Amino acid sequence: MTTAEIREKFLNDIVFMGLRSTIGVIFILHSIGKFSPGFAENLPNMGLPAEMAIPIALAELVPGILLIIGVLSRLSASLISIIMLGAIFMVKGASAITGKGGVELDLILLASALVIMIAGPGRISLAQAIKKIPRCLH
Numbered sequence: 001m002t003t004a005e006i007r008e009k010f011l012n013d014i015v016f017m018g019l020r021s022t023i024g025v026i027f028i029l030h031s032i033g034k035f036s037p038g039f040a041e042n043l044p045n046m047g048l049p050a051e052m053a054i055p056i057a058l059a060e061l062v063p064g065i066l067l068i069i070g071v072l073s074r075l076s077a078s079l080i081s082i083i084m085l086g087a088i089f090m091v092k093g094a095s096a097i098t099g100k101g102g103v104e105l106d107l108i109l110l111a112s113a114l115v116i117m118i119a120g121p122g123r124i125s126l127a128q129a130i131k132k133i134p135r136c137l138h
Contacts, residue, residue, distance in 0.1 A: 016122025027064030070125020
């Protein structure tokens with residue numbers, strides 16, 4: 001393997017870590033507001049019971065944390081993809097790409113989650129570090 005190939009693989013790993021971390025931070029920050037009573041009060045307007053506020057908030061918070069550390073990344077990205085599909089079609093009604101009610105950010109988050117879901121977390125992740133622990137330490 002040449003130095004250029006090693007550098008390219010390392011850069012790919014940095015990119016995947018950056019993508020995971022960015023999506024993770026976005027979903028952690030986005031979930032925090034969903035723990036407030038105001039979010040629960042607004043859910044019936046979207047056709048959902050108010051009791052779904054905490055499960056929805058946790059469905060964004062937990063995968064966000066797992067993406068940052070790189071554990072269960074594909075599963076977390078799958079859950080985020082489902083959340084984003086719900087945001088695009090249920091919350092915003094997929095009415096426009098840009099402007100008021102636009103789904104452009106939602107589509108970017110969905111596409112990013114799909115990349116993580118398909119490609120995996122990359123080599124800079126806790127999941128990869130755990131795989132490298134010698135079997136005798138398990």
